Amino acid sequence: MTDPAAALAQMLGPKGWLSGEEAEPYRQDWLKRYGIAPLGVARPISTAQVAEIVTLCCDAGMNVVPQGGNTGLCGGAVVERAGGIILSLSRMAAIGEPDAASGSVVVDAGVILSALHDALAPHGLVFPMHLGAEGSARIGGLIGTNAGGSHALRHGMMQNLVLGLEVVLPDGSIWNGLRAVQKDNAGYQLRKLFCGAEGTLGVVTRAVLKLSPAPKQRATALLTLGDSAAAVAFGTYLRGEAGEFLTGLEFFCDFGLSLALKHLPGLSFPLESRGDVHVLVELTSSSTRVQLDDILASALEWGMERGLILDGALAMSDAQRAHFWRLREEQPEGQRLEGEQLKHDISVPVGRIAEFIDKGQALCQGILPGVRINPFGHLGDGNIHYNLSPPQGEADFAGKAPEIAQALAALATEMAGSFAAEHGLGRAKIVLADRNRSPVERDLMARLKHALDPLNTMNPGVIIANPSGKKNFPMNGIS
Ligand SMILES: Cc1cc2nc3c(=O)[nH]c(=O)nc-3n(C[C@H](O)[C@H](O)[C@H](O)COP(=O)(O)OP(=O)(O)OC[C@H]3O[C@@H](n4cnc5c(N)ncnc54)[C@H](O)[C@@H]3O)c2cc1C
Known part of the structure; x- marks a missing residue:
């Protein structure tokens, strides 16, 4: 050959x-x-x-x-x-003509997310997926990881935004499932199988994405609250008041804020008070008939009267709105610039966020006293990026990583949550997955992998380290 x-x-x-x-x-x-x-x-x-x-x-x-x-x-x-x-897939970056009637567009897998946002703007349509990496992340990768982001609360994760897919399977055959309909129950939901498969079951080449009308108004607020329990209580009330208009409900802690302010030029905090937790709220609507500012202002009043909100500001311009969002989105970068870190991507039922943060704190401090904890993320859907920086001067930070990761994963599992919320498993979390996934669940995944990729050539070592670990499914090419 x-x-x-x-x-x-x-x-x-x-x-x-x-x-x-x-x-x-x-x-x-x-x-x-x-x-x-x-x-x-x-x-x-x-x-x-x-x-x-x-x-x-x-x-x-x-x-x-x-x-x-x-x-x-x-x-x-x-x-x-x-x-x-x-x-x-970087050279496959074509964006089709958006179809306003069906609310969809066909795109190549190599399209960069922010390029799609820009291309849709003149059509009065949006693809409602937003995350800090949108200037680089591509549609195929977003599908591969089943990305969540800051609007998942309202619009769901990638799997909720993909109507159809085209995929090259591990044997080279092409599955054309580029259907542009909401309803398609003709058998197994194959398109969902590839959302979150992290490139282990095939290569996504094109997708039909679900679009929404562009918002005609937004109301955005930055708040300071005493603690995460107050943030959850306010979030619950706001959800009831703002209903389907609630598009973003994000949080970050004061330690994370201090890192972002320390390391990122041009960033400032506009509020006078600083509590333990800061919350970013955004309401959007594609109608001009509702009064989003009024809905938000009355919810803030409710929170302040009850002592949940210590301070807050409504964005008075698009520039101010962008600055509020930057404070939230620069959280990962601020911590990266601080130095070494341990990242954990947890989700728990929303009502138990404060409980996870408190119990997680006790666990981490027990393993590594003085560790600096920076929980931030998506308050509205229960996704906490529970990231740690070492205690000042600590030598063996990385050495404690497996013990800390397992303790947090066990806590999340015990609380009916997940140790891998929106970033996937990749190579980083397969050991954790093997420990915390039931044998039945792992076996089910190994069977799926084997059925589609019996030679294990598609991204081996991701999601399942060794699919042949299950005796019933010997895999060629790997031991
Ligand atoms: C600053 C920052 C902020 C972030 N914020 C968020 C956030 O809020 N929410 C969130 O969910 N994630 C977030 N992420 C993680 C990341 O942006 C997402 O996981 C994103 O979906 C990855 O897209 P990508 O194109 O870079 O994929 P890649 O990193 O290139 O690939 C990711 C996985 O998908 C597979 N893959 C790539 N292309 C294809 C394809 N065409 N077909 C099949 N499989 C494929 C790869 O093999 C790999 O397993 C963030 C990352 C950074 C750096």
Whole structure:
């Protein structure tokens, strides 16, 4: 057989096949924890080319790792085993004409999220997925991780925003499920299977996405509250008052705020008081007939009268609104710039957020006294990024990581929550998953993986470390 790398180089040409130095920018994950040099980076321009690449790799027993914007936080988009290639969708970035009547658009998997937002603006439509990495994350990666973001409270995660998909399966065949309808119960919900599959079941090449009318008005407030219990109580009241207009309900703690203010130029905190917790609220509507400012102002009054809200401000301009959002979205960056950190992506039922934060604090302090805890995230849907910075001067921070991660995962599980809320498992959390997932659940996933990818060539080592671990399902090519 001819050398597969040479065959790929010939098939794809110099722009479509990168190796050596040219492949270097694709090598490491966002957090620089994972990734070895790939054999090369394939950059196809069509679904047919993706299918050719996958077929060739399947025949040669070569591993394929799909990569979008490489902003994933669990190390799923880089090569871990020698001889694997990265399949970058970056050159497949076409955006179709939006269909206002059905509220949908067909896009290539390589479209960057913010480019889609920009393309839809003139049509009075939005794709309601927003996250801090939207300037780099691509549709295929967002689907691969089943991303959540700050509007999931109202619009759901990626799986709720994908109407149809086109996928190149691990054997190179193409599944065309590009249907643009809300209702499609013709069998198993295949499109949902690929949402969150992290590139282990196939390569998403195109998607039909669900659109919403663009908001014609917004009301945004930044608040300071005494503690997370007050934030949950206010959030519950607000949900009842604002109903379907509640689009964003985010929180960050005062430690996280201090890191963002310390490390990020141009950032300031506009309120006079600083409590333990800060909350960002956004209401939106595509109608001009409702009075969002009134709804929000009366809810704030309710919170202040009860002593839940200590201080607050309504955004008076788009620039101020953007600044409020920046305070929330720079939380990860502020902590990254502080230095070493341990990240945990937890979700619990919303009513138990304060309980998780308090119990988590006791657990972490018990394992590593003085550890600096920075919980922030999506108050409206119970997703807490429970990230830690080391105690000042602590040498063995990383050494405590497994014990802390397991303690928090066990706590989340015990509280009917999840230890992997919106970032997926990638390579970072498979050990944790093996410990905290029931054998039946793990086995079910191994069966699915084996059914679609019996040779384990699609992103091996992600989601399930060793699918052949289940005796009934021997896998070729891995032990
Ligand atoms: C600053 C910052 C803020 C973030 N905020 C959020 C947030 O609020 N909510 C949230 O959910 N996430 C968040 N993330 C995580 C990240 O942005 C998301 O996971 C995003 O969905 C990844 O998209 P990507 O294109 O970068 O994917 P990549 O990192 O390239 O890939 C992610 C996974 O998807 C797979 N994949 C990529 N493309 C395809 C494809 N075409 N077909 C099949 N599989 C594919 C990869 O193999 C990998 O397993 C944040 C990240 C950063 C850096």
